[in-house]
Amino acid sequence: MAASDALPLLCTLALTVAALVGAELKSRTCSEVRLAYSSKGFNLNDVPHQGVSGAHLKVCPQSFTCCTPEMEEKLSQLSRSDLKAQVSKLSSSLQATFTQRHRRFDQFFKELLDNAEKSLNDMFTRTYGVMYMQNSELFKKFFLDLKNYYVQGGVNLEAMLADFWAGLLERMFVLVNVQYHFSEEYLECVSKHTEQLKPFGDVPRKLKLQVTRAFVAARTFAQGLAVIGDVIGKVSAVNASPGCVQAAMKMMYCPYCSWQMALKPCHNYCLNVMKGCLANQADLDTEWNNFMDAMLNLAERLEGPFNIESVMDPIDVKISDAIMNMQENSMQVSQKVFQGCGQPKLGVASRAARSVPDNGFNTRFRPYTPDERPTTAAGTSLDRLVTEVKKKLKFAKKFWSALPENVCTGERIASGDECWNGTAKSRYESVVMGNGLANQAANPDVEVDITKPDVVIRRQIMTLRIMTNKLKSAHNGNDVTFFDMSEDGSGGESGSGCERQVCTSDFDFQSPITKRPRLIVQQSDVSSGSVQVSIYSCFLLLVGAAVALLGPQR
Numbered sequence: 001m002a003a004s005d006a007l008p009l010l011c012t013l014a015l016t017v018a019a020l021v022g023a024e025l026k027s028r029t030c031s032e033v034r035l036a037y038s039s040k041g042f043n044l045n046d047v048p049h050q051g052v053s054g055a056h057l058k059v060c061p062q063s064f065t066c067c068t069p070e071m072e073e074k075l076s077q078l079s080r081s082d083l084k085a086q087v088s089k090l091s092s093s094l095q096a097t098f099t100q101r102h103r104r105f106d107q108f109f110k111e112l113l114d115n116a117e118k119s120l121n122d123m124f125t126r127t128y129g130v131m132y133m134q135n136s137e138l139f140k141k142f143f144l145d146l147k148n149y150y151v152q153g154g155v156n157l158e159a160m161l162a163d164f165w166a167g168l169l170e171r172m173f174v175l176v177n178v179q180y181h182f183s184e185e186y187l188e189c190v191s192k193h194t195e196q197l198k199p200f201g202d203v204p205r206k207l208k209l210q211v212t213r214a215f216v217a218a219r220t221f222a223q224g225l226a227v228i229g230d231v232i233g234k235v236s237a238v239n240a241s242p243g244c245v246q247a248a249m250k251m252m253y254c255p256y257c258s259w260q261m262a263l264k265p266c267h268n269y270c271l272n273v274m275k276g277c278l279a280n281q282a283d284l285d286t287e288w289n290n291f292m293d294a295m296l297n298l299a300e301r302l303e304g305p306f307n308i309e310s311v312m313d314p315i316d317v318k319i320s321d322a323i324m325n326m327q328e329n330s331m332q333v334s335q336k337v338f339q340g341c342g343q344p345k346l347g348v349a350s351r352a353a354r355s356v357p358d359n360g361f362n363t364r365f366r367p368y369t370p371d372e373r374p375t376t377a378a379g380t381s382l383d384r385l386v387t388e389v390k391k392k393l394k395f396a397k398k399f400w401s402a403l404p405e406n407v408c409t410g411e412r413i414a415s416g417d418e419c420w421n422g423t424a425k426s427r428y429e430s431v432v433m434g435n436g437l438a439n440q441a442a443n444p445d446v447e448v449d450i451t452k453p454d455v456v457i458r459r460q461i462m463t464l465r466i467m468t469n470k471l472k473s474a475h476n477g478n479d480v481t482f483f484d485m486s487e488d489g490s491g492g493e494s495g496s497g498c499e500r501q502v503c504t505s506d507f508d509f510q511s512p513i514t515k516r517p518r519l520i521v522q523q524s525d526v527s528s529g530s531v532q533v534s535i536y537s538c539f540l541l542l543v544g545a546a547v548a549l550l551g552p553q554r
């Protein structure tokens, strides 16, 4: 074939191709869009087979398109759940962290109390034997009160401790004065003056300081950990506004309408959309950071000398010290009581016992100290827990204001300037907005009503503010629940259980002791050789006899 013959054919071919291409542009197939759309789980009936006019679209560009208003609607719903998923992906791990930390601390504190109780019970059973066992409910109540305070609050620790020492004095007073009989009223008079008598030395004062501070700190810190999880949960459940959903849809899915399924949004475009969408969340930032700082400060109280572990671990030894102080002071204490509450009557016990020692409880017992203290199942000491949680607290700071930046990373966002800017594949020119609701008035991508703060988030801001104050008070050793408790009701007035008028005023501790309580020491049956028999065993025999007498009644 000659070249001249071929020319017309080539021209015809070229023309045909050009016509075909033009026709395809006008009626371009939407098959790839249909594929992408159905892969999201949507019905193919929403998508046209070929490109259509975009004049009816509400959000996406109104040019030649594969999108319909139905598709916009369904992709908006998808965007709403996408957004929620992205935010909760970030927040749920933080929430899980703190919920788990709360559980660990809570378990630790409860085990610490259980172990302290167990340890005291072991030590006192071995050291004081039946004397302890007969009075063990006093200590049971002590630990129960501590537990109740930790678990539900509503326990005035100072008052609780004062009651405990008064109860202990009452019981010990009877034990060191077995030869006398005391009426209920008389014992009430004794316990009422516990603070003045100071029978336990400095132990109650020190312990009051340590226990209140340590427990307030531990309880409030655990509460704070729970609050973090709570706030995150409530905030991440907040629904996106319609304006936000629309903006997110436009950003994530409008490229589909123009066959650009792989086109990713520009980074700054994403930032503006998210700053608009998460404006209310960002307003948590200030209170959230204050809260984290307050938690970090309070964490010091779990490390310092008043930390609950170093207070509770040796509490058995401390109470034992108090008891030994009382033993040493028992003569003086008793004399002061006899002066103040009156001379007691000799009891039956003194007659039954042939040889009542001058002071039945005056022997100093070496407290039994177990070498190995029980460890917690958590297997950790408070130190380690605190060090670890402090890292988490620092990490959690700025979480809400950093959220837009953290959502706008990863493979869903374009890395360069070849990106979807909301109208075209081109760089995004608008300025990036600031954080928070007040900064969204001029947000170019999200319509935000800056006059309507989200109610749920406002409430969380209030919760954080209140809790921060509680944390600060706890740092100073105060339980806010008891701020306004006046110290009334202490000190016995009229109708006190005193047998004589002396009681209405305070004891006069200054006056020299003039009269010692009379003791009738009966002639001992015991030979002089066996006087060595320990006073303790004598006492035990006595108590044993009493138990035997009381036994059948149970």
Ligand SMILES: *[C@@H]1O[C@H](CO)[C@@H](O)[C@H](O)[C@H]1NC(C)=O
Pocket (backbone or CB within 6 Å): 421, 422, 423, 424, 425, 426, 427, 428, 429, 430
């Ligand atoms: C997006 O790109 C188009 C085309 O370059 C441009 O006209 C428009 O201003 C850009 N939009 C933004 C928000 O930068």
